[in-house]
Amino acid sequence: MGHFSVSVMGKDRPGIVAEVSRILYELGFNIEDSTCTILSGQFAMILVVFHEKLQSATEVSPSFDEVRRNMGLQVTVHSLKAEEVVHEKSFAGHPHIISVYGADRPGIVYTVARELAQRRVNITDLNTQVVGSKERPVYVMVMEVDIPESVDMKELNGVFDRVKKELSVSISVRPIETLEL
Amino acid sequence: MAILPILQFPDPRLKEKSAHVTGVTTEVSAFIDDLLETMRASPGCVGIAAPQVGMSSRIIVVDVSAHRRGGQEGNHGLLVLVNPEILAMGGKQLVREGCMSVPDYTANVQRAQWVLVDALDREGKQVILEAIGFEAVAIQHEVDHLDGYLFLDRVSSIKTDLFRRKRYRS
Numbered sequence: 452m453g454h455f456s457v458s459v460m461g462k463d464r465p466g467i468v469a470e471v472s473r474i475l476y477e478l479g480f481n482i483e484d485s486t487c488t489i490l491s492g493q494f495a496m497i498l499v500v501f502h503e504k505l506q507s508a509t510e511v512s513p514s515f516d517e518v519r520r521n522m523g524l525q526v527t528v529h530s531l532k533a534e535e536v537v538h539e540k541s542f543a544g545h546p547h548i549i550s551v552y553g554a555d556r557p558g559i560v561y562t563v564a565r566e567l568a569q570r571r572v573n574i575t576d577l578n579t580q581v582v583g584s585k586e587r588p589v590y591v592m593v594m595e596v597d598i599p600e601s602v603d604m605k606e607l608n609g610v611f612d613r614v615k616k617e618l619s620v621s622i623s624v625r626p627i628e629t630l631e632l
Numbered sequence: 633m634a635i636l637p638i639l640q641f642p643d644p645r646l647k648e649k650s651a652h653v654t655g656v657t658t659e660v661s662a663f664i665d666d667l668l669e670t671m672r673a674s675p676g677c678v679g680i681a682a683p684q685v686g687m688s689s690r691i692i693v694v695d696v697s698a699h700r701r702g703g704q705e706g707n708h709g710l711l712v713l714v715n716p717e718i719l720a721m722g723g724k725q726l727v728r729e730g731c732m733s734v735p736d737y738t739a740n741v742q743r744a745q746w747v748l749v750d751a752l753d754r755e756g757k758q759v760i761l762e763a764i765g766f767e768a769v770a771i772q773h774e775v776d777h778l779d780g781y782l783f784l785d786r787v788s789s790i791k792t793d794l795f796r797r798k799r800y801r802s
Contacts, residue, residue: 486796595795628701629730629738630766632679632773 453506454483454531456499461524463494470518471526475500478514499536506530544573544597546627553620555581555588562618563592566610573597590620595627633665635673636685638732641782646733650681650688650778653714656756660691664712664754667693674732678702679770681777684733690715692774694767702766711761713751716775719760720748727769729783730797740793741786743769 459471468487475482480500487496505511508530515526551563560579567574576595583589598604604624611622639646653660663682671680671693678699682691695710696702723745730738747768753759763771773783787793 627728628699629728630678630696630699630702630769630773631674631676631730632732632770 452501452503454499454501454533454536455480455505455508455511456497456529456531457511458527459494459496459498459524461494461522463489463492464522467494467518467522467524468496470522471496471498471515471524474514474518478505478511479503499531544599544602546575546629547596547598547624548627549592549594549596549622549624551592551594551620551622552589553618555590556618559590559618559620560592562614563594563611563622566607566614567596570602570607571599572602572607573599633669636666636670638670638674638684639686640732641734641784643733645686645688646683646777646782647780648683648688649780650683650690653689653691653752656714656752656754660689660714661754663687663689664691664693667691668710668712671695677732678766679774680732681774683777683780690778692716692771692778694770694774696767696770699766702770705765705767707765707767708761708763711767711771712754713749713759713771713774714754714756716749716751716771716778718747718772718775719750721768721772722746725765725769727766728795729769729773731773731783733777734782734784736797737784738795738797739783739787740795741769741773741783742788743772747771 459467461467472482480502483499483501485496485498487494508528512528518524519526549563551559553559564574574594574596579590579592581588581590608624611624615622667680667682667685670685671677678696679692679694682689692713693711696707697709721744724742725745726740726742728738729741745768746762746764748760748762749771750760776782
């Protein structure tokens with residue numbers, strides 16, 4: 452018995468989820484967690500699945516040969532140790548949304564991510580897009596982060612003020628205030 | 633007093649319409665105490681509705697006074713509302729809501745900025761009150777519970793409005 456992570460990637464088309472879930476169903480897997488997205492026409496899905504008997508990724512992976520061949524998908528299967536499957540996250544900070552936008556240029560994601568990593572701020576979600584016209588592309592990045600107690604918000608805002616000038620972008624940091632009902 | 637267990641979706645009782653309360657009897661009053669204690673036992677929780685603990689009665693409790701933002705806006709403190717009815721509403725606001733009955737997700741829900749509510753208070757006396765901001769959201773969310781609606785019913789896009797909880801309340 453064991454957990455596996457399955458990642459699926461390839462050119463988007465109808466039927467990918469149906470085929471992947473059929474194979475998992477026929478093998479007796481339970482899909483515990485999954486998400487998918489489409490980026491510039493590329494479909495990507497990651498699933499955490501559980502099986503009562505199977506333990507090794509090498510037993511599971513060949514079952515996807517058919518969709519690899521027929522649908523041109525890249526499918527990767529990894530077995531997960533029980534302690535790697537966490538339903539609760541131990542990282543406890545304050546959730547914030549950081550939005551950054553400005554004229555497209557190299558290094559926007561890296562510069563912001565580097566400052567966050569140095570302060571052990573965990574990025575839990577990240578979306579980037581280029582919007583606007585071809586002549587005047589605007590880069591938009593929205594990330595959700597967990598800011599640990601230890602971070603001095605004044606200092607972090609000061610750093611972002613510097614980054615704003617350096618990259619000529621706008622950056623806003625705001626707490627996510629959830630109304631618990 | 634007792635802390636009552638919270639029903640979680642997909643419990644079918646959360647999708648039922650709750651019954652009108654005929655009067656605030658001693659029994660109803662004791663139940664309100666339990667409901668309050670149950671709300672207080674959950675960290676950060678600012679509202680609860682009777683059907684969330686399996687009681688099909690039109691009773692809600694709201695208290696946003698301790699919330700970081702809600703507490704700064706005008707609010708009534710602790711509100712016990714029996715047979716609440718939203719008479720009028722206005723304005724729009726988008727608020728991130730969490731719900732004890734849907735513990736794995738939070739969602740951005742469009743709610744009215746202002747509500748006018750008719751209800752009985754915990755003594756059974758009729759009250760008409762106005763609420764704004766987070767308090768108005770909490771009332772709309774809890775009244776939804778009485779009609780069998782969850783915030784999942786109010787979300788317009790899974791992709792942009794529904795969020796898997798990144799961490800659990802400790």
